[in-house]
Amino acid sequence: MxxxxxxxxxxxxxxxxxxxxxxxxxxxxxxxxxxxxxxxxxxxxxxxxxxxxxxxxxxxxxxxxxxxxxxxxxxxxxxxxxxxxxxxxxxxxxxxxxxxxxxxxxxxxxxxxxxxxxxxxxxxxxxxxxxxxxxxxxxxxxxxxxxxxxxxxxxxxxxxxxxxxxxxxxxxxxxxxxxxxxxxxxxxxxxxxxxxxxxxxxxxxxxxxxxxxLTVERIEQYYCEVKEPLKPQLIARFIQAYGYELSVIFCNMKRTADEVADSLNRLGIRAEVIHGDLSQAQRDKVMRQFRNSNCQVLVATDVAARGIDVENVEAVFNYDLPLDEEYYVHRIGRTGRAGRHGVAINLVSSRKDQYRLRDIERYTKGKINKIDPPTKQDILAFHLKKLQAEIENLQAAQPHDEIKTALHALYEAGISAEEVAMVLLQKQLGHLLKEEQEVSFRPEKTSFSSNGYNQDLTRKKRKSRNRDNGPMTRLFLSVGKKDRVRPNDIVGAIAGETGIPGKSIGEIELLDNFSFVEVPQDVAQMVVREMQNRQIKGKRVNIEVSEGSKKKRRPRIKQ
CATH class of the missing domain: 3.40.50.300 (P-loop containing nucleotide triphosphate hydrolases)
Known part of the structure; x- marks a missing residue:
């Protein structure tokens, strides 16, 4: 049609x-x-x-x-x-x-x-x-x-x-x-x-x-190599160097989202967080602040971010790469709306991130190009350009007589125009250049090729990775059939609390007083941490790794 x-x-x-x-x-x-x-x-x-x-x-x-x-x-x-x-x-x-x-x-x-x-x-x-x-x-x-x-x-x-x-x-x-x-x-x-x-x-x-x-052409997609602990600092660099006024940062875990927001606020970036632990009133307040530009950055988990619909978001940062390729398209779709230009920047710090990035590129049939971390000189250049525009605007206006008088008083005191300008620039830009030396963001041990990926994986291994979710870990839950718990209740609780996609959850075995559930090995400890003392069907849950649990199976739900 x-x-x-x-x-x-x-x-x-x-x-x-x-x-x-x-x-x-x-x-x-x-x-x-x-x-x-x-x-x-x-x-x-x-x-x-x-x-x-x-x-x-x-x-x-x-x-x-x-x-x-x-x-x-x-x-x-x-x-x-x-x-x-x-x-x-x-x-x-x-x-x-x-x-x-x-x-x-x-x-x-x-x-x-x-x-x-x-x-x-x-x-x-x-x-x-x-x-x-x-x-x-x-x-x-x-x-x-x-x-x-x-x-x-x-x-x-x-x-x-x-x-x-x-x-x-x-x-x-x-x-x-x-x-x-x-x-x-x-x-x-x-x-x-x-x-x-x-x-x-x-x-x-x-x-x-x-x-x-489905992949918005107006969104430029990049990845940037970075040491895990330096991710907040790198995001602050991008915001300072490119002047993004509204950005969204996606994390896979609620705890990470809280930590990222705290780190950015300490770095002078106004950030708010939104995830499943916030009440509806708190979420509404955060979204109002973001829509009204009272904060620069919204740090979110995937499930909590489903309702984010702000047209002037300029950049999306994937602090953690999503565990599911479909989530990636949802995430970057938060920018580049209503005909505007948008940028998506993926932070890559491990070999596992390389693999996920390649899967995302194959899924979206798009190219994700490498971008280098902004330098202090990049930040300075952006703000000098911004300051130049402000000076030109000021020249078009008539300066106050008091300002002229104060300037002449400084000259008479033996202070040159260059010294005045130096002090004002220090006040205006000094906070952006606090580090005594340039930070090295790049991980020490990486084998990223020029197109962004390690080429050592064999075709056989790639096929194997696509066939299943890899090694699984079996978890024990202290709820069972007597608590009126269904497999779907367990899937919904884990997906909702941790942000991992429900389809990555493996076999569920329901017994009378307790249950077992399989999750991908690489997120098992996170699931245990996030689900501890949560409730399923009104029953508080104790969860721990089951002995001899590591298996490699296709995900399925056992009814």
Whole structure:
């Protein structure tokens, strides 16, 4: 299907077209132009698209066109994997419904008072955007009825399955009317999603955006070699040398995110952190500060960052390379939005990082070029250029008479213009050049070739790495069947707390009083540390490495 030249050509109402214009959109993106006509005609749709492609409007626009304002009951449901994404989607729907009188939407999610949500539901809403767990809470309480739902959208369906929500999703789908429109949006289409589509969709139209369109061409991608302890200092260097006003840093662990934010603040970079340990009120406060440019840097974990939608993010730093290639595309999609230019910089400090970088490049079919650490001279050059522009602006304005008088007084005291300039430059730029000597960021022992990768791996080893997740470690958990724990509960808890992708979690063995779960060997200690004393199904968990646990298996869940 050819991309429409404008939104009016899609047959949309004037109310929607006006809202779209107010939001600054001129022409529909590929996913929008291909999806909207099918959804308007009532077809079920499977859409494969990444963050940043405009997929929210692709389903939100036809969803709003189908709402009957006179029927004050939920008529459309959007399921999201995280509360941040649910809030983001609901805000987009709210903006798009600006000129449609009498249409109300509501985001429901954990971490916010359920009583507040119940009161809002009683007032009457037409569109519900929520996380699976909180949706089921309302269904069981009887505070949410789905009798009049005409459309359900599963946004980032693959992520919901990775987090262990399959049973919850099916429970919600089964509570809906048989006659409804079902829409799946997902970055990938693994077998579990295709199984759901066969069961719950009728002759769906499959719309797939080619991968070359999924990786945003406006984003320049680089990697930089650095010693692990010097990563915060290197990021500060990049920000000082290139003047990035808003940046996002991604870490794989919550503890790392906290430490990075602390380090950057000590280096004079205003940083805030967002991850799963923060309350919803705390997350909202952090996001307000970031959107309002009250902090320069947002340090985030993957799960917590699902709802980050700030248009003027200039740079993304991968402090830790993601454990899953799909996460990489989600991460870098936080920059280069709304036609702007963006930069993604990957910090590489080990052989393992080299391997991951190569996998990412192969997955995205894009080139990640090497960039050298900025020097003190690079920082000085940037700020001198900035200072030069300020001086030129000042010359265009009329200086205050008091300033002229003070300058003449200095001259009369025998102080030259050069000495005055030297003192002012020291005050202005001295803090950027604190180190007595240049820092060596490059790791001592690396075998990076000119194109960024070690070429020693044989083809056989590369194939082996792609076939499974490598060595696995077996962990003991102090919860079991008697605690009403399911395998998906364990997957969801580990993925949600640690940020590792659910599909990398291996075999789960449930016994009456305890369980065993396999995780990749290289993240096992992190999982033990992050999960210790966390709760699964309301039960506090003790977790430790099981004796004789190291195995090498294909990941699977044993029911």
């Amino acid at each position: 050819q991309q429409s030249q404008n939104f009016q050509a899609l047959g949309l109402s004037e109310a929607i077209c006006s809202a779209v214009r107010d939001m600054g959109y001129e022409t529909p993106s590929d996913i929008q132009s291909q999806t909207i006509p099918f959804l308007l005609s009532g077809r079920d749709v499977i859409g494969q698209a990444q963050t940043g492609t405009g997929k929210t409007a692709a389903f939100a626009i036809p969803l709003l066109e189908s709402i009957d304002p006179e029927l004050v009951a939920p008529q459309a449901v959007v399921l999201c994997p995280t509360r941040e994404l649910a809030v983001q989607v609901e805000k987009e729907i709210y903006k798009l419904s600006k000129y449609q009188k009498g249409i109300y939407s509501l985001a429901i999610y954990g971490g916010e008072s359920i009583d507040k949500q119940i009161r809002a539901l009683k007032k009457g809403v037409h569109v519900i955007v929520g996380t699976p767990g909180r949706m089921i809470d309302h269904l069981h309480r009887g505070t949410l009825k789905l009798d009049h739902v005409r459309m359900i959208v599963l946004d980032e369906a693959d992520e919901m399955l990775n987090m262990g929500f399959r049973e919850d999703i099916e429970h919600i789908l089964q509570r809906m009317p048989e006659e409804k429109q079902t829409v799946f949006f997902s970055a990938t289409m693994p077998r579990p999603i295709m199984e759901l589509t066969k069961r719950y969709q009728q002759n769906p139209e499959i719309i797939k955006i080619a991968r070359k369109e």
